[in-house]
Amino acid sequence: MEIKDSIIKAVRDIPDFPVKGVIFKDITPILSDIDLYNKIVEIIVDKYKGRNITKIVALESRGFIFGISIAQKLNIPFIPVRKKGKLPYKTVSATYNLEYGTSTVEMHIDAVNETDNVLIVDDLLATGGTACAAIELVKKLKGNVAACAFVIELTFLNGKDKLKDIEYSSIVQY
Numbered sequence: 001m002e003i004k005d006s007i008i009k010a011v012r013d014i015p016d017f018p019v020k021g022v023i024f025k026d027i028t029p030i031l032s033d034i035d036l037y038n039k040i041v042e043i044i045v046d047k048y049k050g051r052n053i054t055k056i057v058a059l060e061s062r063g064f065i066f067g068i069s070i071a072q073k074l075n076i077p078f079i080p081v082r083k084k085g086k087l088p089y090k091t092v093s094a095t096y097n098l099e100y101g102t103s104t105v106e107m108h109i110d111a112v113n114e115t116d117n118v119l120i121v122d123d124l125l126a127t128g129g130t131a132c133a134a135i136e137l138v139k140k141l142k143g144n145v146a147a148c149a150f151v152i153e154l155t156f157l158n159g160k161d162k163l164k165d166i167e168y169s170s171i172v173q174y
Helices: 003-010 034-048 062-074 129-140 159-163
Strands: 012-015 023-026 055-059 078-083 091-098 101-108 117-125 144-153 168-173
Touching (some): 034 062, 034 168, 062 117, 117 129, 129 144
Parallel strands (some): 055 078, 055 117, 117 144, 144 168
């Protein structure tokens, strides 16, 4: 079975979560299949190794699941982007729209600098709000966003349009 088919088979649709009208793509079954999880990580690592990526920036919380493993395999630092108020040190912040509301994320002010070439990782690209917020945070700290990597892309929400000139990849598209 092809990796895309394996991911599609593993992902559960949860209707009306977190709010009515949203069909949530639940990736937790992927985490129960270590072979599938490892294949996903390897696909992303293989795509970006040799690209002079200096840091992985990943979004809370499901982006962390993949981002930490990718950073470890590339032997580079992992930088968390968290919801407002969750990081203990001085931060920069960005507010964005979700398909079901708004939110603010933050990153430590010393997490990225002008010498960094960053890969932003998340489990899913929907409207592009969280990815754009992470891009904004990296740019506020003068880092370069080399690319964004997602496991899943919901193409009907056109999130890629918000990424503009930022390179991105997704393994599965719905």
